[in-house]
Amino acid sequence: MNTAAQSPFRILCVVGARPNFMKMAPIMAALAELRPHVDVQLVHTGQHYDVAMNHQYFAALGIPDPDINLEVGSGSHAIQTADVMKKFEPALDQVQPTAVLVVGDVNSTIACALVAAKKGVPVIHVEAGLRSFDRAMPEEINRVLTDQISDLLFTTEESGEANLLREGIAKERIHFVGNVMIDTLVRNLPRAISAEQIVADHGKPGFASGAEGYAVLTLHRPSNVDDFAVLRTLLETANRIGERTPIIFPLHPRTRGMIEKAGLNHLVENSNILLLPPMGYLEMLGLMKGARVVLTDSGGIQEETTALGTPCITLRNNTERPITVDEGTNTIAGQDPDKIMAIYNEVMAGGGKAGRVPYFWDGKAAVRIAEKLQAWMQAGCKTS
Incomplete structure (x- = not known):
C-alpha cells in the first residue's frame, strides 16, 4: 500500500545541522502517530556533512533515515544557502507536500523556507520568535x-510571541507549545553516558572524580574563535578555572583549527584540560548532567543546562533564549575574563542560580505541535 499516495496531507520535514536533529526527533515521532492520515517525509540537506557523526545522532535519537539527502556540504553562508535552495527545489517538486516544516535557525532553515514560500507551499517554523x-x-x-x-x-517561550507580534506577525499564526529540545532531553536522560565512562574511554580515568567536580567548555561561534585575541583570552580564563576545577573540552573541528592557526595549542595541552573529539548526544547529555558548571557559547546548551539544573556561564554578550537567564540557571558573562571568573566563583561558593524549569518544558511540546498541525490541516490549512 502506498500510504503517501493516499494521504490527503503530506509534511516535508527538513534537517540540516546537528542542533536540528535533537529538535526533529520528537516531532517525527509525534507526527508518525497521525499516520495514515498524514504522510511525513524527511529531507537532510547535508549542511553538517560528517556522515559518521550524523549517523550516530540519528541512531541515538531514533530518527528514521532521511527520505532525501541533498548532500550540500560546507561553504560560505551565501554558497551554502544557495546550494541548499538549488537542491531543495527539485525535492519539493518531487514530494509535492502540503507544507514544509523547518526547525531552528541554521542556513538550511531559511533556504528551504524561502524555496517553499516562493512556490506557494505553507511553511511551519518550530522554535520561532527567538x-x-x-x-x-x-x-x-x-x-x-x-x-x-x-x-x-x-514558540518555545512566551517572549517569542511578543517578538513576533512586534514584527507584525498575525497572532493567529503563533502557537506557544514549549521546547522540543527538552522533549528529546527528557526521553534520553536515562540513557545519558556518564562523564566517568567518557573520560575512562578516552584514557583519563579519574579525571572527573575530584572533590571540585568538573566543568564543561564548548566554543564554536565566530565571535569567539575567529578573533585570536578573544580566543586567547577565553582559553587563558579556562586555564585559571582549570587550576581548581578540571575542564572537559569537546573540541569542535573548526575551533581546533583556529587554535592551531593562532598558535594557542599550549593553552589547551595541559593536565587541567581534557580535550575530547566532538561528542554524540548521549555523551554531551551525560557531561552536562554531571558537571559542576558549563561554559558555552551554544544556544541549545543554555536550554539543556536550564532543564538539567546545571549552572551555565554563557560566553556571549547576549542570548536569544532569555528565559534561561530570567527563570533558568544561565548567566551571561560575555568575553570579559573578570566577569567570567566572578560568576564561576559564585557557582563554586554557593552552587549558582537555582533556577526552575520553564512552563511547557515538560517533554510534550512535539505532541502539542502535532495536535495543532492536525487541526490546521483539517481546517484546510488556514490560520483564521
Whole structure:
C-alpha cells in the first residue's frame, strides 16, 4: 500500500545541522502517530556533512533515515544557502507536500523556507520568535526572515510571541507549545553516558572524580574563535578555572583549527584540560548532567543546562533564549575574563542560580505541535 499516495496531507520535514536533529526527533515521532492520515517525509540537506557523526545522532535519537539527502556540504553562508535552495527545489517538486516544516535557525532553515514560500507551499517554523537582537549573528538573520515567511509559528517561550507580534506577525499564526529540545532531553536522560565512562574511554580515568567536580567548555561561534585575541583570552580564563576545577573540552573541528592557526595549542595541552573529539548526544547529555558548571557559547546548551539544573556561564554578550537567564540557571558573562571568573566563583561558593524549569518544558511540546498541525490541516490549512 502506498500510504503517501493516499494521504490527503503530506509534511516535508527538513534537517540540516546537528542542533536540528535533537529538535526533529520528537516531532517525527509525534507526527508518525497521525499516520495514515498524514504522510511525513524527511529531507537532510547535508549542511553538517560528517556522515559518521550524523549517523550516530540519528541512531541515538531514533530518527528514521532521511527520505532525501541533498548532500550540500560546507561553504560560505551565501554558497551554502544557495546550494541548499538549488537542491531543495527539485525535492519539493518531487514530494509535492502540503507544507514544509523547518526547525531552528541554521542556513538550511531559511533556504528551504524561502524555496517553499516562493512556490506557494505553507511553511511551519518550530522554535520561532527567538531573538538575540544582534544582527551580526547569521542565525539572527535566519530567524527573523524565516518567521516573516512562515504560516505557522511554534514558540518555545512566551517572549517569542511578543517578538513576533512586534514584527507584525498575525497572532493567529503563533502557537506557544514549549521546547522540543527538552522533549528529546527528557526521553534520553536515562540513557545519558556518564562523564566517568567518557573520560575512562578516552584514557583519563579519574579525571572527573575530584572533590571540585568538573566543568564543561564548548566554543564554536565566530565571535569567539575567529578573533585570536578573544580566543586567547577565553582559553587563558579556562586555564585559571582549570587550576581548581578540571575542564572537559569537546573540541569542535573548526575551533581546533583556529587554535592551531593562532598558535594557542599550549593553552589547551595541559593536565587541567581534557580535550575530547566532538561528542554524540548521549555523551554531551551525560557531561552536562554531571558537571559542576558549563561554559558555552551554544544556544541549545543554555536550554539543556536550564532543564538539567546545571549552572551555565554563557560566553556571549547576549542570548536569544532569555528565559534561561530570567527563570533558568544561565548567566551571561560575555568575553570579559573578570566577569567570567566572578560568576564561576559564585557557582563554586554557593552552587549558582537555582533556577526552575520553564512552563511547557515538560517533554510534550512535539505532541502539542502535532495536535495543532492536525487541526490546521483539517481546517484546510488556514490560520483564521
